[in-house]
Amino acid sequence: MAEVELRRVSKAYGATEVVRDLSLEIKDGEFLTLLGASGSGKTTCLRMVAGFVIPDSGQVMLGGRDATRLPAWRRNTGMVFQSYALFPHLSVAENVAYGLTVRRTPKPEIAARVAEVLRLVRLEEFKDRKPAQLSGGQKQRVALARAVAIRPEVLLLDEPLSALDLKLRGELQAEIRRIQQTLGITTLFVTHDQGEALGISDRVAVMREGKILQVDTPVALYQRPASSYVANFVGTTNFIDGIVLDQNGPFRIGHARDQTQVFTAIAGENGPSFAKGEPCLLCIRPENVRLGAMHPNRIEAKVIHVTYGGQHWVADCDRADGGIMTLNLPAQSGIPKPGEVVTLSWAAEHGVLLKIEDRSHGA
Amino acid sequence: MALKRAWGFLLLPALAVLAAAFLMPLANLGMKSLHLFAGPGREQPGLTLENYIAFLEDPFNWGLLGWTSLLGLLVVGISLVLGLPVAYFLARTKTRWRPVLFLLVIAPMLVSVVIRNLGWIPILSESGVVNSLLIALGLVSQPLKLFNNLAGVVIGLVHAFLPFLILTLATVIQRIDPQIEEASINLGAGPFETFCRVVLPLTRPGLIAGSLIVFTLAVSAYTTPAVMGGGRVLVMSTYVQQQIGTLLDYATGATVAIVLLVWGAFLSILALRFSKAEA
Numbered sequence: 001m002a003e004v005e006l007r008r009v010s011k012a013y014g015a016t017e018v019v020r021d022l023s024l025e026i027k028d029g030e031f032l033t034l035l036g037a038s039g040s041g042k043t044t045c046l047r048m049v050a051g052f053v054i055p056d057s058g059q060v061m062l063g064g065r066d067a068t069r070l071p072a073w074r075r076n077t078g079m080v081f082q083s084y085a086l087f088p089h090l091s092v093a094e095n096v097a098y099g100l101t102v103r104r105t106p107k108p109e110i111a112a113r114v115a116e117v118l119r120l121v122r123l124e125e126f127k128d129r130k131p132a133q134l135s136g137g138q139k140q141r142v143a144l145a146r147a148v149a150i151r152p153e154v155l156l157l158d159e160p161l162s163a164l165d166l167k168l169r170g171e172l173q174a175e176i177r178r179i180q181q182t183l184g185i186t187t188l189f190v191t192h193d194q195g196e197a198l199g200i201s202d203r204v205a206v207m208r209e210g211k212i213l214q215v216d217t218p219v220a221l222y223q224r225p226a227s228s229y230v231a232n233f234v235g236t237t238n239f240i241d242g243i244v245l246d247q248n249g250p251f252r253i254g255h256a257r258d259q260t261q262v263f264t265a266i267a268g269e270n271g272p273s274f275a276k277g278e279p280c281l282l283c284i285r286p287e288n289v290r291l292g293a294m295h296p297n298r299i300e301a302k303v304i305h306v307t308y309g310g311q312h313w314v315a316d317c318d319r320a321d322g323g324i325m326t327l328n329l330p331a332q333s334g335i336p337k338p339g340e341v342v343t344l345s346w347a348a349e350h351g352v353l354l355k356i357e358d359r360s361h362g363a
Numbered sequence: 364m365a366l367k368r369a370w371g372f373l374l375l376p377a378l379a380v381l382a383a384a385f386l387m388p389l390a391n392l393g394m395k396s397l398h399l400f401a402g403p404g405r406e407q408p409g410l411t412l413e414n415y416i417a418f419l420e421d422p423f424n425w426g427l428l429g430w431t432s433l434l435g436l437l438v439v440g441i442s443l444v445l446g447l448p449v450a451y452f453l454a455r456t457k458t459r460w461r462p463v464l465f466l467l468v469i470a471p472m473l474v475s476v477v478i479r480n481l482g483w484i485p486i487l488s489e490s491g492v493v494n495s496l497l498i499a500l501g502l503v504s505q506p507l508k509l510f511n512n513l514a515g516v517v518i519g520l521v522h523a524f525l526p527f528l529i530l531t532l533a534t535v536i537q538r539i540d541p542q543i544e545e546a547s548i549n550l551g552a553g554p555f556e557t558f559c560r561v562v563l564p565l566t567r568p569g570l571i572a573g574s575l576i577v578f579t580l581a582v583s584a585y586t587t588p589a590v591m592g593g594g595r596v597l598v599m600s601t602y603v604q605q606q607i608g609t610l611l612d613y614a615t616g617a618t619v620a621i622v623l624l625v626w627g628a629f630l631s632i633l634a635l636r637f638s639k640a641e642a
Binding site (some may be wrong): 070073074076077081082084098099102147150 | 543546
């Protein structure tokens with residue numbers, strides 16, 4: 001077990017820059033997730049740690065040692081692949097033993113370790129099966145067992161759950177977290193699923209176009225996103241274009257179209273500074289928007305439709321400025337009718353102020 | 364169902380051609396092996412198994428069978444050593460020249476067997492390219508005999524049948540998930556160990572099928588042993604030609620040919636059984 005560090009790494013394939021001057025530190029025993037859309041460079045970063053990708057510049061540090069040019073087979077990382085990548089000609093036990101066998105570990109020790117790891121993933125009774133005789137979830141648990149059997153310095157998980165159905169995914173997510181906690185193993189997890197990322201990680205790094213936009217705990221990431229992209233990628237968000245009227249004390253924001261309409265808000269993570277008169281983006285989560293005027297920040301909107309989401313209703317409303325306001329209503333509450341004009345409100349601490357970086361919030 | 368029957372009718376022309384061009388001569392050959400030799404071009408009436416008994420009782424024939432099989436194994440072995448790396452490369456390369464490389468591999472199959480063999484003369488003869496090079500480099504003082512002998516036959520056969528092996532192996536290797544190899548490397552096995560522990564075992568069906576194709580082609584080849592051996596290499600196929608073509612002894616020639624056929628079929632069935640049991 002050890003800490004892992006990427007120091008200003010870059011990688012380009014031809015003219016395409018996949019990873020750009022990226023730095024990232026994973027602490028000893030930490031579970032860190034790289035979250036991003038496909039093509040964001042997250043898998044390339046993971047493969048750099050594994051040694052399958054050599055960065056064009058920068059360093060890969062494993063346990064404090066420079067491993068940038070160390071061949072993949074000398075690195076002692078344990079990787080779990082999206083396609084499981086079990087050896088089809090070997091039994092479950094032989095698969096798990098593989099890394100120990102190539103390390104010329106003595107036979108009795110291999111047997112003991114295999115038994116121990118198979119117990120950890122609850123597959124003892126399957127040890128003599130071939131991979132073809134296992135279900136998807138079982139295969140992924142064997143892959144996990146095989147990766148941790150070598151006691152790697154770092155566990156690398158490359159979208160390990162994406163091939164499984166929803167229910168199994170939840171179970172395995174809990175399983176991975178349990179095993180990671182039991183072993184206290186440093187873990188780097190790659191996913192495009194924000195729910196997965198928030199549920200399993202100590203910290204999440206949101207990636208876009210080869211760069212890390214924000215690294216934070218799941219709670220901070222959700223409640224204090226540092227950019228509109230993060231706000232939109234992690235959960236759903238309402239945006240209102242605004243202009244900074246007063247940056248001393250709590251922010252006072254005027255609506256971009258009608259500056260007589262004033263909101264109060266707080267700044268996002270790392271508190272970016274805003275100048276008076278600067279255009280900005282106000283971001284409010286659907287669960288923080290209330291039906292009615294009980295909070296100081298208010299906006300009028302016309303209900304488009306209300307859908308039932310099990311735990312709550314989800315209402316989409318048209319705002320006068322052309323934007324859409326989405327809010328969650330408790331399942332037991334009365335719901336507004338489509339076409340009804342309503343007042344929506346939220347507390348100052350639920351309005352997060354963001355810099356305007358670009359207008360593409362596409363996830 | 365109606366469609367299936369229609370397809371069945373479409374098979375008829377092919378079946379007719381096969382029967383006429385393949386089964387009938389074979390049956391004819393089989394019949395010839397059941398009659399005794401009665402002087403050049405003639406045979407005795409009455410069916411008998413004596414030709415086979417005579418074949419099995421003569422140690423010369425056993426030697427010929429063994430020697431021919433040994434040649435087949437040698438060709439298979441050399442083809443495997445040469446073909447495996449090429450097949451692996453072809454299966455894994457991402458270059459856009461891939462179709463061209465595949466064409467290069469099957470190029471020997473596009474050339475007539477006689478031309479292909481004659482093409483080796485300027486390369487392998489005593490004053491040929493290879494010997495000139497070896498002498499110029501000081502590696503040998505006397506030119507090596509690489510033609511009109513066993514070496515020539517092996518070179519010619521490997522050249523002719525290597526494409527079959529490469530294509531068979533490349534197809535099988537292509538179906539192996541590259542992540543499986545990465546998993547092996549990630550677990551601490553170097554590239555060579557990964558090849559031996561993962562790629563080779565998973566290529567087994569291709570190895571068996573490819574080796575079988577090359578072996579049966581090599582033991583039954585006639586032109587290449589005849590041309591590249593310069594009449595000095597006697598294998599079962601050249602022996603058959605001697606018996607039938609020179610001595611007009613159809614009975615002995617047919618018997619040897621049938622034995623070779625049965626031997627090839629036996630090995631094929633054995634190998635297929637073996638590969639099925641493994642899978």
